[in-house]
Amino acid sequence: MRNAAGRFGLVFGAGIVLVLAAFYFSLTSGTFDMSVAEVVRTLLRIDSSHEFDLVVFEFRLPRIVLGALVGIALGTAGGVIQGVTRNGLADPGILGINAGAGMAVVLFMFLFQGQLTMTGWAGVMMMPMFGVAGGLAATGAIYMFAREGGRLDPQRLILVGIAIASGFGAVTMYFSLKMNPKDYEMAVAWLAGSLHSANWKFVATMIPWLLILPVIIWSRAHVLDLFQLSEESVKSVGVSVEREKRLLLLCSIGLVSASVAVSGSIGFVGLIAPHLARQLVGLKHRYMLPVSGLAGMAIVMIGDLIGRTVFAPAELPAGIVVSVIGVPYFVYLLFRMRKS
Template identity: 55%
Template sequence: MPNRKQNTRFIIVGSIGIAFTLLIFYFSLTSGTYPLTTSETFRTLFGIDHISNHELVIFEFRMPRIVIGALVGLALGIVGAILQGITKNDLADPGILGIQSAVGLAVVLYMFIAQGNINGMSSFGIVGMSVWGWIGGMVAASLLFVLSRYRGELDPKRLILVGIALNAGFGALTLFISLKMNPHDFEMATVWLSGSIYSASWQQIISMLPWIIFIIPVLIWKAPILNILQLHEVAIIGLGVRANRERMILLVGSVGLISASVIVSGSISFVGLLAPHITRRLVGIHHQHIIPISGIVGVILVLTGDWIGKTIFAPAELPVGIVISIIGVPYFIYLLIRKSRKVT
């Protein structure tokens, strides 16, 4: 259990993280191709002024985009911490395990069959995407469990290798199906798969909220179990913990969050990898602290990446997934080098 000093550090880091999140929220709300002053923004936000152009920009374009970015960052940050805990591997994230690719494949397949369009997607279309995405994620999770078992137990190392293979396979199938789409849908699918939240809507937020509300409390509640799962398998059995059952619960919950995120934002890579690493440096190794702070760090990463993508390159926009990948790839290489040095 965390001691008093660690709890105090957790509270301080969490408070600073929330404050920084609010700061990024402010910058994202006031900046863009349609400039708004701080006064105009807050007077419109709190209903003091009723200027139609300001209300359109804030409530229909910027607010949904910010809220979606925050929810996606929260989900991916928490899932990254869960998956790294399950696999006991610091390089695990939703993309590497193939779950994001499976959800992306399912949604692209849905778009191909239904001739869907990401822009202006109806509520029925979003629900359909959610169902297909969750099914795709569960298929990937089932394959992970079946192919990663060794002598009846889930082998964390084999889980990573199987995940990498599944990721490559699902990615190839996604590319094949997208090439069969009509040009307009192909263009939209390509932008979506690169990781973008520019077409965020309140319907997408509503579709994502139930996953966030019901799954995240369960994952946080399971944090002490995740601490135990870091021990040797013999010690876990000695403590009376059913390791496979607990890993299954954590993985199914993670699939739900990944599915909800990919459906509204596409495959945003490296958030689940970076957030837990940054968090462990800040608050230590206890998952009671790692899981919520990873969520906050994930929010900061996505909102900051989206703000950079829409302001630095204005009037053009760079998808948030590409911005985070520019940061994530060098860090991933650094982690690989550091891990190889530890082994040698």
């Protein structure tokens, strides 16, 4: 136990250092380069200028913070979904939860186009609610088609998830094509998983979800450990299996939907982060979930940094950068699981 706790502390500390490095490079790098001294003076309000204030407080800082929050949410949700389904290939994007939430948010944009601004408080607060409804619809469809004999079949789960994601994607495209050209451009950029439109209102709408849901999830870490056993064994120790699954999945859907509402669909974070966490700190969810959230934070922040700086003056959405890494990693995991 001491060794596990010590290893967790070491890994978590190293992760914090990596995140701080990504934060530093994200804050100082870009089309408008700033020195460390200029950034510090701007943050501390020492002889700051209007140009530096605009770059730091209006463009870069909300984007960095939002990327960090989205990464935590997706990494944590991915760890929970893999634990509940006992499937190492499960991921909010692969299972169609991202697609369901994305479809609902695009529907929101379509219904309220020209009436609510996407950056106004009304739009910002309502989008996560639509996202949760879409995520719940996707999860309901998964439960309907992937259950066999009252249980979720891990093999059918992936196939059903891919089919559901394709179906929701088709509906999303239909509503997108019905939009006017300006709203269509915004919807397409958002669906790619971009943090380009990040602002402090988006950050504010993410915070309540992250203050409540990860705490609930972490308090059920011992239940996720038990879920790695057979359902009969879990029931024998007095755990209400279906009730706990519903609670944990609802928390995961809330995190994913809130993330999709403010950043679009950034896939594969929920797949990669839990695998990295298990390799670093082991299978106990008490240690794995915080590391998975931290890994998700680093992945999104570094992906956004690469997309914003490497391809400058053009900008590549963080979702595309992460997918370039995630697709080969998914194929690697698929072949490794087939061999085992």
